[in-house]
Amino acid sequence: MRMSRLLVRTLREAPADAEVASHQLLVRAGYIRRLASGVYTFLPLGLRVLHRVEQVIREELDAVGCQELLMPALHPIELWEQSGRAAMFGSDALPAMTVEARGGTFVLGPTHEEVVTVTVSAEVESYRQMPLTVYQFQVKFRDEARPRFGLLRTRELIMADAYSFDVDKEAMQSSYQTVFDAYLRIFERLGLHVTPVEAESGAIGGDVNHEFMVPSAVGEDHFVSCASCGYAANVEAATRGVARVAAGGGGPTSAGPVVEHHTPGRPGITDVVAYFADQGATAADFLKSLAVFDADGRPTLVLVPGDREARLPSGWRLFEDADFDSNPSLVKGYIGPSGQQEHGIRVVADTGISRPGPWITGANRPDHHMTGAVLDRDFNVDAWGSFAEVVSGDACPHCGGAVELVRSVEAAHTFQLGHKYSEVMPGSTFVAADGGEATFSMGCYGMGVSRLLAVVAEEHHDERGLAWPPEVAPYQVHLAALGAGRSPEVGAAADQLYGQLIAAGVEVLYDDRDVSPGVKFADADLLGTPVRLVIGAKGLARGVVEWRSRATGEERELPMDGVVATLAGG
RNA sequence: CGGGACGUAGCGCAGCUUGGCAGCGCGCCUGCUUUGGGAGCAGGAGGUCGCGGGUUCAAAUCCCGCCGUCCCGACCA
Numbered sequence: 001m002r003m004s005r006l007l008v009r010t011l012r013e014a015p016a017d018a019e020v021a022s023h024q025l026l027v028r029a030g031y032i033r034r035l036a037s038g039v040y041t042f043l044p045l046g047l048r049v050l051h052r053v054e055q056v057i058r059e060e061l062d063a064v065g066c067q068e069l070l071m072p073a074l075h076p077i078e079l080w081e082q083s084g085r086a087a088m089f090g091s092d093a094l095p096a097m098t099v100e101a102r103g104g105t106f107v108l109g110p111t112h113e114e115v116v117t118v119t120v121s122a123e124v125e126s127y128r129q130m131p132l133t134v135y136q137f138q139v140k141f142r143d144e145a146r147p148r149f150g151l152l153r154t155r156e157l158i159m160a161d162a163y164s165f166d167v168d169k170e171a172m173q174s175s176y177q178t179v180f181d182a183y184l185r186i187f188e189r190l191g192l193h194v195t196p197v198e199a200e201s202g203a204i205g206g207d208v209n210h211e212f213m214v215p216s217a218v219g220e221d222h223f224v225s226c227a228s229c230g231y232a233a234n235v236e237a238a239t240r241g242v243a244r245v246a247a248g249g250g251g252p253t254s255a256g257p258v259v260e261h262h263t264p265g266r267p268g269i270t271d272v273v274a275y276f277a278d279q280g281a282t283a284a285d286f287l288k289s290l291a292v293f294d295a296d297g298r299p300t301l302v303l304v305p306g307d308r309e310a311r312l313p314s315g316w317r318l319f320e321d322a323d324f325d326s327n328p329s330l331v332k333g334y335i336g337p338s339g340q341q342e343h344g345i346r347v348v349a350d351t352g353i354s355r356p357g358p359w360i361t362g363a364n365r366p367d368h369h370m371t372g373a374v375l376d377r378d379f380n381v382d383a384w385g386s387f388a389e390v391v392s393g394d395a396c397p398h399c400g401g402a403v404e405l406v407r408s409v410e411a412a413h414t415f416q417l418g419h420k421y422s423e424v425m426p427g428s429t430f431v432a433a434d435g436g437e438a439t440f441s442m443g444c445y446g447m448g449v450s451r452l453l454a455v456v457a458e459e460h461h462d463e464r465g466l467a468w469p470p471e472v473a474p475y476q477v478h479l480a481a482l483g484a485g486r487s488p489e490v491g492a493a494a495d496q497l498y499g500q501l502i503a504a505g506v507e508v509l510y511d512d513r514d515v516s517p518g519v520k521f522a523d524a525d526l527l528g529t530p531v532r533l534v535i536g537a538k539g540l541a542r543g544v545v546e547w548r549s550r551a552t553g554e555e556r557e558l559p560m561d562g563v564v565a566t567l568a569g570g
Numbered sequence: 571c572g573g574g575a576c577g578u579a580g581c582g583c584a585g586c587u588u589g590g591c592a593g594c595g596c597g598c599c600u601g602c603u604u605u606g607g608g609a610g611c612a613g614g615a616g617g618u619c620g621c622g623g624g625u626u627c628a629a630a631u632c633c634c635g636c637c638g639u640c641c642c643g644a645c646c647a
Contacts, residue, residue, distance in 0.1 A: 012596060012608070013582045017640050028581095037639065092571095092645045111647085145571075145645060159647065202646075211647090220646085413647060448647045483605055518607040525607090536606060546606095 001475070002498075003511040003523075007044050010523050020218045022457035023150025025466050029526045031453075031474075038147025038155035045527070046453070048474035050158065053452050054137050056189050056471060057160045060182045066133040066162060071115045073139050077105040079114040083424050085203070094203040095143035108141035111204065113444055116163040117421045121428040121440065127167045129430075131175050135162035137449060149218060151454035152409065158450040164443040167432065169418065172441035176208075176416050179445045183212060183412055186447070190456055191469035194411060197223040198233040200314050204444065206417040212447075213408035214455050221410050224390050228401035235405065236311070239386035241395035242351045256358070256372050263334075264367040269306050272369055276360060279371075283307035287353060287361040287373070289335040291319040291327070294346070299327055301340050303349035303381070306360075308388035310350075329364060336362035336370060337379035347380065350387040409455050412447040460551070466528025467550045475509040477501060477567060478529035478550075480520045482536040484512070494535045497545070497563060504568035525550070533563065 014024035017034070026032045031046035042050055058068065077098060080086035088094035089107075097108040109115065116134065124132060137160050144155045164175035180196070187194040192214050199211040211234055213223050224231070224238035233239075263275055273283050286306025294300045295315030304310045312318075324332045329343035337347050338361075353359070358372040361379075373379060386397075392405045422428035422440035432438035460467045470476060479501070481494035494512070501508045509529060511520050517536075524532050534546040544557040547566075558566055 009580080009597085010608095011581055015581065016576085016583090019640075034639095095646075140647080142646075146641095146643095148640080153646080157647070161647095410647060446647060451647065486605070516605055516607085516609060518605090518609080521607045523608085534606080538606080 001509050003509060004513050006509070008527075010526055018150060020149045020152070020458070021461055022152070022218070022454040025461055025526070025528075026150060026454070026457055029466055029528065032151065036155075038144055038153065040151060040154065040156075040450075042450075045474045049453055049468070049472055050449065052472040052474070053190065053449055053456075054160065057137075057186050057447065057449070060186045060189070061133075061135050061160075061162060061179070064133075064178050064182050066135050066179070066182075068136060069119075069134050070136050071109075071112055071119060071138060073109050073141070074099070075107040075109045075115055076103075077107050079118065079425075080107055082426065083114045083421060085114070088203055092145070095145065097141050097143050109138070110140055110142050111446070112136070112138070112161055113163070113204070113417070113421045113442075114425060116444075117425040117428050117440070117442070120163070120165055121422070121425070121430075124165065124430055124440075126431050127433050127438070131164065131166050131171055133162055133164040133175055133179065135160060135445075149454070151450050152218065153220070154450065157448055160447045160449050162445040164445075166441045166443075167430075167438065169441055172416060172418065172443055176414065176443045179443070180210065180414055183414065183445070183447065187212065187214075187411070189471050190452065191471065192411065192452075192455060192459060195223065195225065195232050195406075195408070197225075198237050199413065200234060200236045201415055202314065204413075204415050204417070205420045206415040206444075208416040210414050211410050212412035212414075213406070214411050214459070215406050216409045216455065216458055217407065218458060219408040219410075221408050222405050223408055224394075224403045225406050226396035226399060226401050226403045229396060229399035231396050231398045231403070235390055236314075238390045238403075239397045240352070240388065240390050241397040241400050242354075242386075258338075258370050258372045258374075258378050260363050260365070260368050260370050262367060263369045272360070273306070275369075276371070281360055285360050287337065287359045289337060289362055291324070291330045291332075291335055292316050293319070293323075298346060299323075299330075299344065300346045300348060301330070301335065301337055302387050303337055303347065303353055304388045305350065305352045308350070308352065310387055311389045312387070331362065331364050331366055334362040334364060334366060334368055336364050336373070337381075338364065338370070338373065339379070341380060341382070346382050348383045348385060348387065349381040351384050352388055354381075354384065409451070409458075411452060411455055412445070414445045415443060417442040417444055461528070464522075465526035468528045468530060469551075470530045473528070473530050475507045475529050477506055477508040477531045477533055478511065478524045478527065479508050479533045479535070480511040480517075480524060482517045482520065482534060485514045487537045487540075490535055490537055490540055493540055493560070497533075497535065497560075500564045501567065504564050506564075506567050531567065533558075 008030035010030050011028045014028050018024040018027055030043055033041045035041055089096045096110045099106045140157050140159045147153055147155050166172040166175050194212045194214050196210045197213050199209050201209045222235045224233050283306040288304045288306045290302040290310050292300050292302055340347050357374045360371045361373050363370040393402050396403050418441055419439050422442055428440055429437045457466055481490055484491035498510045530550055532548045543560045545560055545563050547558050548555045
């Protein structure tokens with residue numbers, strides 16, 4: 001491609017709305033342009049990178065027997081009503097957009113489990129046709145509450161999504177592992193350091209699932225990582241290695257009686273800690289009590305150590321003001337666990353509070369707290385679990401080593417769905433080996449392709465611009481002719497070399513513009529093509545071309561007649 | 571959806587406090603000179619000052635409403 005003809009405009013300054021490096025550089029280098037908040041056009045250079053990323057994914061999925069197809073972006077809303085997920089629209093769990101059209105109401109597809117389930121079940125009738133894994137590259141729509149960071153969080157995104165269909169759970173797990181391994185190879189080829197972590201399944205559902213995390217300073221997620229045993233989990237799903245103290249064991253036996261204290265106007269933990277500070281109390285001596293509804297909608301009290309943030313399981317939600325009115329035993333701001341079971345409130349607790357105490361906690365009376373509360377004497381716990389947020393330095397739940405918190409971007413998410421969709425979508429059955437009817441065991445696998453552009457750019461750039469790994473670069477070679485306007489020899493040599501490289505199958509971007517050398521160098525650095533070739537009058541007189549690596553800065557001179565062989569071979 | 575900031579030429583910004591010719595840098599066009607790390611000189615084009623209303627002789631500037639954009643939070647591939 002001749003740069004004089006390429007639809008690209010480089011910017012010396014980034015737009016004010018670009019915050020992170022990948023966003024600034026992709027815009028400055030002319031790869032993308034914003035159309036609306038969270039909605040971007042891919043200009044020719046950006047589209048080439050997108051296609052390169054897709055090709056890597058395509059090759060690795062095809063290599064393990066997956067088949068590409070393309071499903072509609074527009075879904076009849078009836079499909080979503082059948083799966084029950086239409087009820088999640090408008091909620092935070094599954095922000096979706098709908099379109100009223102002549103044919104009825106359609107959903108701008110946020111994900112494709114419903115469509116793929118009815119599509120495949122219409123074609124597959126026998127266990128003999130499985131295992132089967134299909135995938136597509138398709139635009140997904142999310143009614144994103146807050147688009148940000150350029151391509152990292154958008155309202156319209158390009159995703160590679162795969163779906164496996166198997167005869168039973170064991171076969172599904174095998175298919176899952178196959179795609180999982182292919183994903184690892186994809187990230188390897190993209191030059192990304194990825195860590196698969198245990199995760200929450202969210203709106204997609206299912207049992208086992210993993211997120212593929214790329215550590216990054218601009219990440220919006222954190223995962224917990226144990227260096228000694230390899231345990232890795234999203235903080236949303238991570239647990240702490242805190243053993244429950246056996247009943248009656250450890251702790252003070254000299255605990256005194258429970259004493260109530262008048263603590264007006266101190267509903268928050270920090271306020272109360274300050275009140276009791278003169279008695280030597282710290283936040284760790286408090287029970288933090290949260291009134292919630294569990295996933296089944298039962299009123300529940302969650303207890304965590306006062307120095308910890310609570311982390312609720314998915315599907316649980318905090319009380320709102322009206323909920324306190326209907327549960328008078330829980331006094332907002334002064335909640336305590338004592339006697340709650342008598343009022344039909346279930347009490348669950350983080351293992352971090354399993355020592356007897358004494359504890360300081362709310363007295364279930366307005367403006368009152370109590371000291372000296374002892375576990376199993378003054379309050380009871382119905383179930384133990386991990387309800388506190390994990391922080392760096394906590395014990396690993398598997399080996400007890402210290403875990404570390406890593407900031408990261410979620411690049412992909414894989415799920416073992418089992419029967420979640422096949423048992424609710426009509427007709428999703430096949431004839432099993434025994435002649436009976438059976439339900440598909442499914443898996444689904446999503447990778448944000450447009451997001452990956454940003455992730456790769458985040459990991460591969462410097463202060464001068466982008467530096468693409470060869471696997472995803474829009475062009476392999478950036479050929480710059482210096483001073484061709486005043487030296488016909490340079491122009492002719494560059495034209496000839498350009499033609500030879502194309503003939504040899506090398507993807508080359510040829511800067512044939514009549515601009516100063518400084519501009520050409522600066523643009524070459526900004527665009528980030530892996531190899532830069534420079535032809536100038538000085539080198540040409542000696543029969544050499546300058547070769548330079550964008551990533552390493554390494555430079556050498558190549559004899560003019562050996563350039564094509566060197567680049568085509570490498 | 572809560573909190574904050576911003577909106578003036580393609581991009582970056584000044585002007586607003588104290589109402590009075592719409593500006594600067596980069597980019598773009600023409601010509602000449604220049605040419606190894608974002609050249610120089612000369613000339614030129616380009617604006618619904620986000621939108622609507624109000625105050626005023628007069629509004630980019632003051633007031634009200636709306637829209638948009640970004641940041642923090644909540645939520646998510």
